[in-house]
Amino acid sequence: MSQLQALQAPQQLTLALSKGRIFEETLPLLRAAGIEITEDPETSRKLILTTNDPLVRVIIIRASDVPTYVQYGAADFGVAGKDVLLEHGGEGLYQPIDLNIARCRMSVAVPAGFDYASAVRHGARLRVATKYLLTARNHFAAKGVHVDLIKLYGSMELGPLVGLSDAIVDMVSTGSTLRANNLVEVEHIMDISARLVVNQAALKMKRGRLQPILDAIEQATRTTA
Ligand code: ATP
Ligand code: MG
Numbered sequence: 001m002s003q004l005q006a007l008q009a010p011q012q013l014t015l016a017l018s019k020g021r022i023f024e025e026t027l028p029l030l031r032a033a034g035i036e037i038t039e040d041p042e043t044s045r046k047l048i049l050t051t052n053d054p055l056v057r058v059i060i061i062r063a064s065d066v067p068t069y070v071q072y073g074a075a076d077f078g079v080a081g082k083d084v085l086l087e088h089g090g091e092g093l094y095q096p097i098d099l100n101i102a103r104c105r106m107s108v109a110v111p112a113g114f115d116y117a118s119a120v121r122h123g124a125r126l127r128v129a130t131k132y133l134l135t136a137r138n139h140f141a142a143k144g145v146h147v148d149l150i151k152l153y154g155s156m157e158l159g160p161l162v163g164l165s166d167a168i169v170d171m172v173s174t175g176s177t178l179r180a181n182n183l184v185e186v187e188h189i190m191d192i193s194a195r196l197v198v199n200q201a202a203l204k205m206k207r208g209r210l211q212p213i214l215d216a217i218e219q220a221t222r223t224t225a
Contacts, residue, residue, distance in 0.1 A: 011209055013056045013202075016070055016078030017041075018063035022194055025101035026079050032220030033213045055209070067093060067197060076202035076210065082192045083171060086135050093197045097218050102194040104173040106135065108187035111160045116167065116186040120145050129159030130169035139169070139189050157181040 015030075017023050019041050027037065036052040041060045049058040059075055066080040067088035080088075081102055085095070108128070110116045119126060125146040130136045133149055140147045150165055157177055159165040171192060172178060172185055196217060203210060 011055050011206070013077070013206065013209060013213075014075045015056065015058045016061055016066045016075035017058055018066060018079075019060055020063075021102050022063060022079050022081070023060070025194070026099070029099060029101075029217045029220045033216035035213070056213075064088075070197050070199050073199045073201055075199070076206060077196060077198045077214075079194050079196055081194050082190075083132055083135065085195060085197065087132055089134075090197075092200055094200050094203055095195050095197050096214060097196040097221060099194050099196055099217070099221050102192075104171045104192050106132065106169065106189040106192055107172045107185045108139075108167055108169055108189065109157075109172070109178050109183040109185050110167045112182050112184050114160075114166065119166070126167055127165040128167045128169055129156050129165035131156065132169055135189065136169040139187075157183060 017026055023041060030037065030051075034053070035056055037049050037058055038051060039046060039049040041049060047060050049060065051058060059069065061069060063081065064084050064087070066075075066078040067085055067090070069075040070078045071088075071092040079099065083106060085093070108116070120143075123146065125148060127150060128136060128140070128147045129150045129152050131152055131154065133151055136147070136149055150159070152159065156168040156170040158181070159168050160183065161181060167186075168183070169189065175185065178185060196214070198210065198214070
């Protein structure tokens with residue numbers, strides 16, 4: 001946001017959310033802060049949703065774009081998975097609250113029957129398909145596993161089934177998608193949950209309006225955890 005825009009709308013707050021589980025699981029936390037979203041992103045084609053508070057609006061964007069909008073101040077705050085934040089790098093973002101929603105884990109998975117441990121022991125060079133290049137690179141480097149990473153944007157489970165890769169790094173919650181595709185989890189990389197992120201400048205300039213919302217959300221996170 002330009003300085004002039006910021007001066008013209010000092011009180012307006014913009015919250016960045018993505019459709020689906022982040023949106024659904026953030027709703028009760030917002031409600032605890034007195035914010036009700038008055039439109040449904042699943043039925044509305046609008047990208048800017050109104051709330052019961054004329055000074056709070058919600059923008060609906062791709063999950064992986066949330067840190068970018070907040071970094072540049074186009075959104076004052078937003079909700080993003082730790083997976084997405086690690087890939088983004090977190091520049092310009094203040095990350096005050098683990099919301100404990102959209103919980104899952106990031107794991108390495110391979111086709112059932114592929115002896116991952118043995119391949120690693122023998123120093124094999126593995127092809128790994130993933131959306132999470134940075135996190136995957138760090139993980140395998142720390143373990144001394146040689147990998148060629150292949151960047152995908154979704155449906156990682158398909159990679160090993162059609163010979164694109166030996167393994168994948170993906171998000172797992174119940175494991176049913178892996179099972180349905182005859183893949184098994186062989187390494188747990190980290191636990192994942194969604195975080196509230198705040199633009200650092202907005203936190204200073206709009207603190208009076210933002211802080212009570214952040215406090216109410218944090219309180220709600222603790223009581224529902
Ligand atoms: P896009 O559709 O833009 O590619 P996405 O597929 O990552 O994004 P979602 O599937 O809604 O979007 O995931 C949003 C966030 O929810 C992820 O960044 C991750 O933190 C978390 N998540 C991903 N998969 C699961 C899962 N199976 N269970 C729980 N949380 C998950
Ligand atoms: Mg998804």
